[in-house]
Amino acid sequence: MLQPRLALAALLLAPVTALPVPAAAQTVAKPVKIDKARIDRMLAAMVKDKRAVGVSAMVWQGGRERYFGAAGLADREANRPMTRDTLVQIFSMTKPVTGVALMQLWEQGKFGLDDPVSRYIPEFADARVYAGKDAAGVPLYRPAARPMTIRDLLRHTGGLTYGGDDNPVDALFRTADPLNLDNDLATLTKRIAGLPLAFDPGTQWRYSASVDIQGRLVEIFSGQTLEAYVRQHVFDPLGMKDSGWTQPADRFGRLAIGYEKTKDGALVRLPEERVKANNFAGHRLTMGGAGIVAPIDDYMRFARMLLNHGTLDGARALKPSTVRLMSTDQLDPRITERYWLPNKGAVGFGFDFAVRVSPPKSAEEARGAVGEFFWDGALSTLFWVDPANDLAAVFFVQRFPFDGTLHHDIREAVYGAGYQGPPGD
Structure with a gap:
């Protein structure tokens, strides 16, 4: 079990799961159709199978919300349900936020x-x-x-x-x-x-x-601190009102607790002293690569901005050309040593995003479309942006160690088990 001080490197190094995006995604005549019942069943199964204590998911497609659902508990010991208002530690899903700030x-x-x-x-x-x-x-x-x-x-x-x-x-x-x-x-x-x-x-x-x-x-x-810059130039313009490295102390009751899967299969509560002391009572270290706490609606607003080529509700975070640059594979083919990145499927890497460069090649690989870009977090959170299907998705969970099967299954629930991407992939 993780100690209270946190095996921070272990959390940050946990392999991430997400999907990529090449230079220009294709337009699809018939985008993937969201099946609410199928996603509901998958979320419920994740909790029933004891792979997670609580989960939630949101899908935005074609200019409107197509799905929100939750299953299980944000705090098992308090019997507090997972809701769309629940705050979640997103760990490395902080990285794309920092990347957007730098590219501004x-x-x-x-x-x-x-x-x-x-x-x-x-x-x-x-x-x-x-x-x-x-x-x-x-x-x-x-x-x-x-x-x-x-x-x-x-x-x-x-x-x-x-x-x-x-x-x-x-x-x-x-x-x-x-x-x-x-x-x-x-x-x-x-x-x-x-x-x-x-x-x-x-x-x-x-x-x-x-x-x-x-x-x-x-x-x-x-000339500003990272937190102050992101608040002024990313969070506030995008309406991400409850996101931040620092949270008011009275919001702690909305936090989803992390749970660690032990060798015997039990989900054991992770100590929350570190997150309470750091995120809810002030802190010194504001990491560019981790540390943001956010509700699912806020992070979806960030994903929608990316899906909409850098703009959301009239607020411009980035130019469309900058979003394309960030979401295009930047790895020279000569870079063949890629650590655990190939575990995420047929992906390359842009600027702070993984990018899907070819269709899924097996049933074991997560579903997705060429041109998709994404990243995830150490406690198994995930988001992706799929321009080919005009779709963005956010998946929240607080489970350690990182569990890529959750990502495989939520993608299968969104796309369907046999999805290979749009014609031409």
Whole structure:
């Protein structure tokens, strides 16, 4: 069972499940039809099968809400049901929010995508790369072949890690403890910048703390804290009134509690002291890659903005061309080492989104359409945007370890078991 202080790296490193989006999604004459009863049955089965204590899902399609449903409990011990007002820790679904904030500043000309990170954070200059061990088992390091760029940060190709693997670079990450909740983003960034890289920038894809560095860049370019910038330029304009890294203390009673599946199959309540102290009583660390608490309606507003090419209800968050850029596969075909990304199906990676590049190839792969983009969170939350079907979906649950079967099944409920994507995929 997770300890109260939290195995934060374990939560952040939990493989995510979502679907991708290429450059231009196709228009479908007959979009997928939402079957409310089918989704209801799937949510109920997730709870009945004891894969989750509580779940909820929302689907927006064709300009209106096509589905909302919930099953089970947000707090089993208090017998409090899962509702659309329930607040959920979204963990890595924070990453696309930070990416949108950074790309707003790119649209303003604050930086270039191929600028070296060291131009704005000098501690990243003269980066070293882990080069194995000598005969005595001592780690070797060499200069990086090229500087890490902001584009690398956006697509997880910078050589950074999350500290969760068994190698000298990750061991140094754990010792540096950059994700300590007592750090601010400036301290987090300095600690990471002082570490060797796991590989030369641009040569591999590895999930990492790079979005936390993105968050620090938002602060540098805007002159505001990440939280203040996102509140002013993302949450408030989009009407995401209950979302944030910091929540009023009186909202804690709306929080969905996390549950861990043990080896014997039981779902055991995770300690909530950390989230109560950090998110509901003020905090120091505002991670770019995690930490937002939100209700499902709020996150759907974020997804709808992306589906609508950067605009929602008259508020422009991004230009349509910027959304296309972010939701287009950015990985060079020569980047063949992709960590656990292939576990998410036939996907590439854009800027803070996975992107589906070909149709599902087996019954085991999650359903989806080419051109879809998505991301998920450590407690098994998920959202995706499917331009081909004019559809956005959000799935909320608080279950650890990360369970990709939940994502497979909610997608099957939305699309149908045999869905292969629109003609031409």
